[in-house]
Amino acid sequence: MIAAVAVLPVVLLTLLIGVRGVAAMRTTSDFLVASRRISPVLNSAAVSGEYLSAASFLGVAGMLVKDGVGALWYTVGFTAGYLAMLSLVAAPMRRSGALTVPGFAEARLASPALRRLTAVTVLVIGVLYLIPQFRTAGLVLSVVSGTPYWVGVVIAGAAVSVTLALGGMRAATYVQAFQFVLKLVLLVVPALWLVLTVGPAVRYEAVHPVQFTQFAKDTAVTFEVDVTLRLDRPTPVRGPDGVLHVYPPGELSMGSGEHVVFPAGAPVPHAGGGRLPGAPGWERPLLDLGGDGHPLLGTLAVLAATVLGTMGLPHVIMRFHTSPDGRAARRTAAITIGLLSVFYLIPGVYGTLGKVLVPQLYLSGATDTAVVALPSQVDTGWAGTTFTALLTAGAFAAFLATSLGLLLVVSGATAHDLMSGGLRTLRGTVLVTAAVVVLLALPAAPIDADVLVTWAFTVAAATFCPLLVLGIWWPRLTAPGAIAGVLTGLLTVSASILLALSGPRLDGWVAVLVARPAPWAVPLAFAVMIVVSLRGRPPSWSRAAMLRLHLGERAPLSPDRSPARSSAAACSSRPASDRSRWHGGRSSPPPPDAAAPGTARPRTLP
Template sequence: MIAAAIVLVVLVTLLIGARGVAAIRSTSDFLVASRRISPTLNAAAVSGEYLSAASFLGVAGLVLKDGIGALWYGVGFTAGYIAMLALVAAPMRRTGALTVPDFAEARLGSAGLRKLSAVVVLVIATLYLVPQFKAAGLVLTVVTGTPYWVGVVVAGAAVSITLALGGMRAATYVQAFQFGLKLLLFIIPAIWLVSHVGADTRRDALAPVEFTRFDRAAPVEFRLDVELTITEPTPVSISGGAAEVLRPGRYEAVAGSTWTFPAGAAVPKVDGALPPGGDRWSRPLLDPNDSGYPLLSTLSLLMATVLGAMGLPHIIVRFHTSSDGRGARRTAAITVALLSVFYLFPAVYGVLGAVLLPELYLAGGTDTVVVALPARVDSGWAGSLFTAMLSAGAFAAFLATSLGLLLALSGAVSHDLLPGATVRRLRLTTLGAAVLVVALALPAAHLDVGALVTSAFAVAASTFCPLLVLGIWWARLTARGAVVGMVVGLVSSAGVIGASFFLATPPGLAATLLGQPALWSVPLAFLTMVLVSLRGRPPAWATAAMLRLHLDETERSRQRR
């Protein structure tokens, strides 16, 4: 049933995408659907590609792993569109650009800035795409038992073929359809879970006790190498072997092994992880590294998600598909309403997981809590049905988001880095980029989906957000200021985050500032752009460019007459 649901989603994606084939005659058709998408359809498509693996699976998983404070992710993801509506949507559409690098060159007249912007698009799109394909492989493994690589390859093939066939128009139809599908497949199982678990579980979910002892015999399948600290003699069966009493001390659980703990056994401690339940878990602030600075961590997350939304290249290009600036504003406004409905429900899965599947935090498998809950609640046909629904919805989330990201990546390579883009080159680039991202996702099974996506937001907030906000609202911005500011923002966000993946992060305040650098990297990028620009002269056409950005299209038409 589960495999059939996923196959059906993939087939429908390909069939809907095939509708766009006949309409592709130019690069404008491929990249922005000839700017003929209505606000309602566009908003549904934006919502479809924005509700990624990090939203469908990651937010609930982060609630289980990091506590109630993880709900700030949904707040930031949605609030970013309010900022986009106020500052970016309509002016960006009025530029007539096809991509963000297009806007950079048109506004400041620098081919070098355009190429730098294209490189930043590649960084953001890769950081965002890899976790989508990784989550596809993970979900397929959990619900069907297939090898991890199968889900990665299937997702990559479905996305690249759909996009190569129909470009932005195909992506729009698919993403709008998949938004409605995801909304239904996320909300209906949530309502069923809440009604089916019983009054006692609902009460416990509102105030879960700290997970200190197993309430039943619990097999824990470790997805990562995890170092456990056992605090009292505990009989444990490892990978189906005979139970062995482990004395207090530190033990390494190897990825792929299954440890079965008996009912009543003390839960091992995991360094840097917060057991579900209890006062710290219920605190409405986020402190994922247990650094002791929850307010700073929460503010940094909000800065990354709210301002990062304004700089995501696959979202920005959506406003270029509107017919005019007014349509772009309406698209952003409708999107806020649609996202607000969706983000009411990740908390349901997160708090129920804290009561019913708290052992997932030991195994590094919190990303799977959404698809694991139905079978835990009901082992019969109902559990299988809702698992199939959620698995299909999760796969739709991977595909919808990956379509937009792969299109942005292909456009950056074919349209911005290489001269003379053609439809044929765009299609070939799409297929080649998908192969590369699949190759990167295959060894990434141990990476945290939420952490990678948040990293992409931090990079977008530190690079494109300053470029767009200052480029749209400050006439004194210079090409030199934009280049230096973007380099500083890129190094201070992507560089620091990349280093934290390979080097041990110092504890305390450093863990907060280096693990989520948006709190200081965004102001640093803004300040650098302003100070460097003040030492130079803006382009001679800066005033005319500002008028074009802010003068309503109907007003311009009236002045021409």
């Protein structure tokens, strides 16, 4: 109960900051990008707090327990993705002047259809990423307090939606920056305590893994989701009534919420078709999920999704629009890489200790809760309770920080890009979107957080990565090419996800590429975008628009650029809601906060 109470201060502080942000909320720009006045240090802390989600705080350690050391490739991909973003995307995106990714797409290519398509893509990525945040919040709270799964889901959804509806991006920035520091402290201190407390025997076993084949002591297991166990030998199990049953070899179904005890010496059943924790190959530095037999291909697939997907995550990209200029955006990305590198040193400690101390979570389908389950296995007194409470608070900070950014971009795509609404519409959309995601998260408990997050990264890699890279660096990109490429990436990844969820069981390299389609979906989207664009002709103002993305904010006009071309470049850098239509007539002056510093306002269309 103390651990559950520890969540309360985090939720209340989040709401308090949201209330304080009301005074700064006057325009759509205030709500979406905090009027572009966030400093690099504060912004990088907020980006790190937003980026370090449930998959980072809990998911990596849980994957390490279940799948082995190769799961650490996720942390490599999560961090390395910022190198690509720093070099290719950060500064040009800030110079574009757009408020959202769909706004950039239309401003660069003057296509309302492309804007609507990218807005739908934002919805897909955001929902896939939001569901595991709310899901893991429900699982963690149920583990530490015994509350039903839905309670944590509803608490997380309510706290995030109210905070964002009140304070917008400015409130989200301060919440996320504070919660990054909170998560770092609440993760590092318990990790040091665990390493010092467990003793030399546990530390030795952590780095010299032994397969989890039998229970060393009476072990209680509460199944958080429906699970079918495979029994290789007669297995004794004590049911809730205290009666010992011996089940013959075969399959044994356990329902969600069922509580049983495996006596000491009982053989460990298999769950989910994977290997037992600590099985041969657990310590190898490759990711062999489900024992598919292609660890190198699986590792490269995960890296392709996480590295390229980071470049296309809409809630991360929007962060660079809050920077005052392109130089500040680059500094934000560089500082973020350092902060992430420090953070990702820690989850490996929890994962290796979790394999020794709480391997039974593999059976219950709740390895994502290994971090918060560790302290009570080491100390049953006040110290274990205290550190469980601290880790629970840190976990909820992770859920809330990431959910704020994701809910912001999903609501922005709906209200700003699809509905063209104002501030009131944005606030209402936040509440409705949160309610929808809560409903979707309720049946999502059986799906691991890392699976859902990787799918979100894969959609981003196959859609926004080619759109941003080619839109920023290739002047021959056309609107039909961009639409074809984004649609190809969205449809292929979505079909692959549906096949992995409900299709027939696949084996070998086919199973790897269906479950993790980034290695083929991303090149296919790039190829389609390039081929279709080459069959058309880019608009006359495309090079001027490209220059606007790459010249400094206060760079003087070059001699070969006419005022008309200069106006086209400036106009192309603004979202559709802040500029006039591209075809016919005269343009109306944009609002003062729409133009980037030093940009001349267009008077006539080219």
